[in-house]
Amino acid sequence: MNSDQNKIMDLRTAIRRFVNAGAHISIGGFTLNRNPMAAVYEIIRQRITGLHVYAHSNGQGVDELVGAGCVSRLEIAYAGSGRFAPTCIRFRKAVENRSLAVEDYSNYQMTLRFMAGSMGIPFLPTRSGLGTSIIDKWGFSAELRKTDPKIPNQKLVVMENPLDGWGDADRVVLVPAINPDVTILHVQTADAQGTVRIQGLTFADVEQAKAARCLIVTCEELVEVDVLRAAPDQNQIPFFCVDAVVPVPWGAFPTACYRYYDYDPVYLNQYRQAAIDDERYRTYLEMFVYGVPDHHTLIERVGHRRLEAIKADPQTGYAVNLDRR
Amino acid sequence: MNSDQNKIMDLRTAIRRFVNAGAHISIGGFTLNRNPMAAVYEIIRQRITGLHVYAHSNGQGVDELVGAGCVSRLEIAYAGSGRFAPTCIRFRKAVENRSLAVEDYSNYQMTLRFMAGSMGIPFLPTRSGLGTSIIDKWGFSAELRKTDPKIPNQKLVVMENPLDGWGDADRVVLVPAINPDVTILHVQTADAQGTVRIQGLTFADVEQAKAARCLIVTCEELVEVDVLRAAPDQNQIPFFCVDAVVPVPWGAFPTACYRYYDYDPVYLNQYRQAAIDDERYRTYLEMFVYGVPDHHTLIERVGHRRLEAIKADPQTGYAVNLDRR
Amino acid sequence: MAEYTLREMMTIAAARQIRDNDIVFCGTGISMLAAMAAKHISAPGSVIFFETGAIDSLLAEVPMAVADPRVMHWTSVNGSLADAFAFMQNRSTGRQVVGIMGAAQIDRYGNLNSTVIGDYFRPRVRLSGSGGACDVASFVGRTIIFMQHEKRKFVNRLDYLTSPGWLQGAGRREQAGLAAGGPSVVITNMAVMAFDDTTREMYIMAVFPGISPAQVLDHMEFKVDIKRAQTFAPPSAAELAILREKCDPQRLILG
Amino acid sequence: MAEYTLREMMTIAAARQIRDNDIVFCGTGISMLAAMAAKHISAPGSVIFFETGAIDSLLAEVPMAVADPRVMHWTSVNGSLADAFAFMQNRSTGRQVVGIMGAAQIDRYGNLNSTVIGDYFRPRVRLSGSGGACDVASFVGRTIIFMQHEKRKFVNRLDYLTSPGWLQGAGRREQAGLAAGGPSVVITNMAVMAFDDTTREMYIMAVFPGISPAQVLDHMEFKVDIKRAQTFAPPSAAELAILREKCDPQRLILG
Secondary structure, eight states: OOOOSOOBOOHHHHHHHHOOTTOEEEEOSBTTBSOOHHHHHHHHHTTOOOEEEEOSSOTHHHHHHHHTTOEEEEEESOOOBTBTOSSOHHHHHHHHTTOSEEEEOOHHHHHHHHHHHHHTOSEEEEOTTTTSHHHHOOSSOHHHHHHOTTSOSOSOEEEEOTTTTGGGOSEEEEEEOOOOSEEEEEEEEEOTTOOEEOOSOOBTHHHHHHHOSEEEEEEEEEOOHHHHHTSGGGOOBOGGGOSEEEEOTTTTTTSBBTTTBOOOHHHHHHHHHHHTSHHHHHHHHIIIIITSSSHHHHHHHHOHHHHHHHBOOTTTSSOTTOOOO | OOOOSOOBOOHHHHHHHHOOTTOEEEEOSBTTBSOOHHHHHHHHHTTOOOEEEEOSSOTHHHHHHHHTTOEEEEEESOOOBTBTOSSOHHHHHHHHTTOSEEEEOOHHHHHHHHHHHHHTOSEEEEOTTTTSHHHHOOSSOHHHHHHOTTSOSOSOEEEEOTTTTGGGOSEEEEEEOOOOSEEEEEEEEEOTTOOEEOOSOOBTHHHHHHHOSEEEEEEEEEOOHHHHHTSGGGOOBOGGGOSEEEEOTTTTTTSBBTTTBOOOHHHHHHHHHHHTSHHHHHHHHIIIIITSSSHHHHHHHHOHHHHHHHBOOTTTSSOTTOOOO | OOOOOHHHHHHHHHHTTOOTTOEEEOOSTHHHHHHHHHHHHTOTTOEEEOTTSEESOOOSSOOSSTTOGGGSTTOSEEOBHHHHHHHHHSHHHHTTEEEEEEOSEEOTTOOEEOSEEEOSSSEEEEOOOOTTHHHHHHHOSEEEEEOOOOTTTBOSSOSSOOBOSSTTSTTHHHHHTOOSOEEEEEEOSSEEEEEOTTTOOEEEEEEOTTOOHHHHHHTOSSOOBOTTOEEOOOOOHHHHHIIIIIIOTTOTTTO | OOOOOHHHHHHHHHHTTOOTTOEEEOOSTHHHHHHHHHHHTTOTTOEEEOTTSEESOOOSSOOSSTTOGGGSTTOSEEOBHHHHHHHHHSHHHHTTEEEEEEOSEEOTTOOEEOSEEEOSSSEEEEOOOOTTHHHHHHHOSEEEEEOOOOTTTBOSSOSSOOBOSSTTSTTHHHHHTOOSOEEEEEEOSSEEEEEOTTTOOEEEEEEOTTOOHHHHHHTOSSOOBOTTOEEOOOOOHHHHHIIIIIIOTTOTTTO
16 A cells, blocks of 8 residues: 555566565466566566465566576466467476476466455355365365465365255365465556556556555556546556556567567577577576576567557557467 | 346336236335336335345335235344335334234345256355343244245244354354345346446345346346446346346436435425324325336426436545435 | 534544554445544545445545445555455454444443444334444454543443444453454544553543533543543644545534 | 367367357366357357456467466456456356366266376476466366376376366266366367266267278277267368468367
């Protein structure tokens, strides 16, 4: 909770101030859309490690954090980037060589966990997962859970319906609330005070934002307060939830930002090629992350031609007839 | 669930088809804003009785349904219409002469009950109400509850937190889901298929709509499908939730409809004057409800001068400098 | 010295309780006016929001209800009831919220009744009911309560406990499972009452000019400590000017 | 007779399962293509929606992911994950939903594994995980499953049960507390399998032209009833034309 009138800061400062080693974090977006990639690359550049990451299907951003060795624990529903990586490659390697502890949930269960956190309640109920391995197989052992006060003692709890079967439900799964130390979103527009307007699908961004103790918002465009106040029905996050506003054009690249630009198939295919080989992946990190001082330089390196190709068409919000093979 | 392409019908037909004697219903809006008043008056005109009404702070519409004797049971958080009636007068009379059975909840509890219904779960948890009379005093007896399968056996359940105090909560209140037979909303715009766009605050309309088995939507303006499809971020209810689309200009009158018209202080003050006296109230009903064939005639009776006075200013969405004493 | 009405003094008394950066939960009437006054006087960084989902409304005109279209204009976000109450139940935002509320009955621990006078099942007077009051009182960091000072309103035993104050005293809110916050002050037509930090019992913090602590006690069913009672500093000309000219020029609330 | 690829036939086989007025939950790839084809061929009133919250997307171009900006254009509502899954868990809307999904392993009751091959704690192959699959399989009226017909995929025992099918057979879903619905058909590169109404066990409903039931059994770890097996009616020229020209002209999915 923060009512300052001006929360603008540069990305390096925002990450340094709010994302510490071992922090529990979540990032916005879904698979190859509106991941806060500039912030992800800055976290990698600052070599922040031991992160505990909460994700539903956050895709590209999560795979890059895992690939760079920033993450020690991951609670997740889906690790994929659509057709470009049905299973995120660095995620798969990390789990198979057991350098990453994983706890599996479903997308709705993770969404409800963020929602419970945002609502200030300990859990939310669902019928999802009854009878599945998601209920019995715990990635984090009961012992580990007991020793770490930052995670709940139970992965989830199956409970008989205490309302005598009301709602035609004998049994429900209670999934525990998540309150990340920090959530990072990339959005289309925000003002200096922190009011946020997301265009297109919001995914679980709003729940992740309101559940977090601190919220960093990177945005394509910083707009005057009046622009957002004139149509508040279209705003989703009130300024008092926001701690840092960081203007970063192309801040979701190589993932998409609806109405601004599409995902970059070239980058995502190159990433896949690099990800399957450890040596090539090191080279990728050197060239595109450690090797550049900031996101602006990465964008320059990508070059005008490719950026032009993915610019969104104003009618549809994506790049019509983009070659996506 | 209904995917018909054209759901337009007239109000008389919609009410006759979906609102039966003894039905469990909820109406949209809040106190003196966006109540579906045309639909409320049509229900009264059709002399539908024995309704079980679910309300948070639905205000004017609920008081008129109660005053006309349509309601036998009411689950409610707040019966008032702002400064015009801190306590709804016909509601107060009905409760005091015990012609109306009432169950009390809080606004958030009622909101959560609609939300649970919309989510298809038996209950939602909250910390609201712990230690209060809302927990121990049940307006509907356990006996009544056991005999009626349409209401849950418990008003609510207080439960220890099964997640070992996770979320800094020892105890929670579980409030039971509501799935009304029908919900009736008045909104600014809808298309023939049923996609809905509400402007300004949505109150609990969206949850009430999605929780209902049938949904009637009255709207100020019927627009082409393309109008709503061109900016879907601003739409709240998908067409497949909607069963009837009823274009009714001034359909919320005498309550307000943001960006279209303000509430009518003259009508609301006259209503209060009538409501305090049974004889005058009968006259009110004869003149303004039974005495008119439809809402259009009521609006004509109100007259051009008063309608002009409450027309919304395009900048602010309400009638600037309206005399509201 | 400036002339002022009792209603104006009560409004200013509440406004003075609001700190910069508070998120102020408002009802209608005098509570909304107090929040508007605070924003213009002492707490420019405070945020006014409504249970209906309107956050940081401009309030160019005084709303007649929390769902008045006037609360929807020029906000940060126009949300829903679900959003508004979640902000209060949420620990990080909730602790920053100060709720302003009123009631028909109050007890020594600041518990409130706004539901019924007499027996719940055979009501002598039926009132509006909780609305959001129970939710706010359950969730937020602090509440400011407006009351008329009358024996029948300051009672030993509430007919119905609608909104939790300090319940039965020290530690009881935590035991019940409620948030740590609770009633901060009660502002009446005679005095400003507060609650003892250890016992959580009501005491007289300040009496309004020309009123004696004894007179206040005459208007209550239960006794409270009067030893800490000071005399309330009346509204200044500046405070009154802002209240009258900026907040309610039509005197819709001030009368 | 029209020439067609196996992938095209599988897509048409799924499209034929979709009824008018179904609400179709789609993943990416072939499942999305099947839903698009059905809308153009047999089920014009069907509605395509995505777990990301996009409802009735226009899909002028094939999306590469359920979060592709192409799903956000010209929808009825652009919502959120919370909205999308609530529609499926909600009894009235959920029963109208047909979910199309795939997996790495399936058992005789249509339970699916998309999480891990080998031991969960010492994985031989780690897969993407549930995503929305477990939710959809738990909630909706019917599911259509795409599989490659291989012994290692049609197994006696799943390494991990990600998405509930008929669980251990008749009545078990209800006992577990799940919605009444369940798997309807499994479409593979060799056949279309269905589930017995009483036992809920998988059986061969139809084999693709040139494939024998015996061949199908050779590609499964468990035995199934072949007595009901008919020969699948190949895609018509009209179906193929729509699929190729209207749905995937760039052959992004059809290859």
